[in-house]
Amino acid sequence: MKVLAVIHARGGSVRIPLKNIANLNGKPLIYYMIKAALDAETVDRVIVSTDSDDIAEKAREAGAEIPFKRPAELAEDVPSEFVTQHAVKFLEDEGYKADIILTLQPTSPFCQAQDIDACVNKLKEIKADSVVSVCEVEEHPIWNWKIEGNSLTPFFERKKDGEIGVSQNLPKTYIPNGAIHATTYDTLMKYSSVYGKKVSWVVMPRERSLDIDTPFSLEIARSIMEKGLISNKPPVTKEEGLK
Numbered sequence: 733m734k735v736l737a738v739i740h741a742r743g744g745s746v747r748i749p750l751k752n753i754a755n756l757n758g759k760p761l762i763y764y765m766i767k768a769a770l771d772a773e774t775v776d777r778v779i780v781s782t783d784s785d786d787i788a789e790k791a792r793e794a795g796a797e798i799p800f801k802r803p804a805e806l807a808e809d810v811p812s813e814f815v816t817q818h819a820v821k822f823l824e825d826e827g828y829k830a831d832i833i834l835t836l837q838p839t840s841p842f843c844q845a846q847d848i849d850a851c852v853n854k855l856k857e858i859k860a861d862s863v864v865s866v867c868e869v870e871e872h873p874i875w876n877w878k879i880e881g882n883s884l885t886p887f888f889e890r891k892k893d894g895e896i897g898v899s900q901n902l903p904k905t906y907i908p909n910g911a912i913h914a915t916t917y918d919t920l921m922k923y924s925s926v927y928g929k930k931v932s933w934v935v936m937p938r939e940r941s942l943d944i945d946t947p948f949s950l951e952i953a954r955s956i957m958e959k960g961l962i963s964n965k966p967p968v969t970k971e972e973g974l975k
Contacts, residue, residue, distance in 0.1 A: 736830035743784030764841035771845035840911035861928020
């Protein structure tokens with residue numbers, strides 16, 4: 733099965749100008765996801781979809797392919813599936829058709845090749861439309877509140893005290909960490925979705941799930957790298973592995 737990795741890296745970024753090539757430990761941010769994808773045993777091709785010449789240059793230097801310049805209509809805030817679809821269609825017109833497509837975000841610099849391989853291998857093994865990288869939620873959503881005027885109102889209509897206030901009494905919850913979406917060709921192209929109806933999962937450690945979205949999170953990433961705090965523990969792919 734052919735596996736294509738599409739790394740999204742548009743030039744526009746309000747909070748961090750040219751965020752995807754911001755300096756992180758002497759390398760542009762996008763370098764780390766490109767390296768993870770190139771090191772993954774399951775991936776055949778690694779391309780970067782960008783509208784920026786500066787990002788394209790850095791991506792080529794890191795070893796990725798830049799087969800096209802992303803069209804202007806896809807360089808704004810658009811659903812990620814449209815960007816990935818465009819890349820797949822472009823390559824298909826050139827004679828290359830992938831069976832599994834990876835949508836990868838350069839803002840997840842601590843994602844590793846083993847995380848990508850885990851998602852691809854699980855999608856190959858089971859009958860699912862997609863496999864998504866997730867991480868455990870530290871603050872349970874049942875505790876969420878919303879502001880209505882001068883009142884703080886429970887987001888979920890349940891009491892917030894008593895047994896429900898003890899985290900050990902609540903089921904674990906997970907959230908997509910934004911790093912990896914592994915999707916079958918049919919799901920992506922026929923249903924315009926990186927998820928589909930049947931979605932499976934791979935749990936990445938929280939230490940590798942940091943998403944760079946603000947100057948603050950970029951500084952956190954720099955500190956993690958400087959102190960060598962990146963985890964190498966394997967991702968979890970089976971329920972019995974969750975503790």
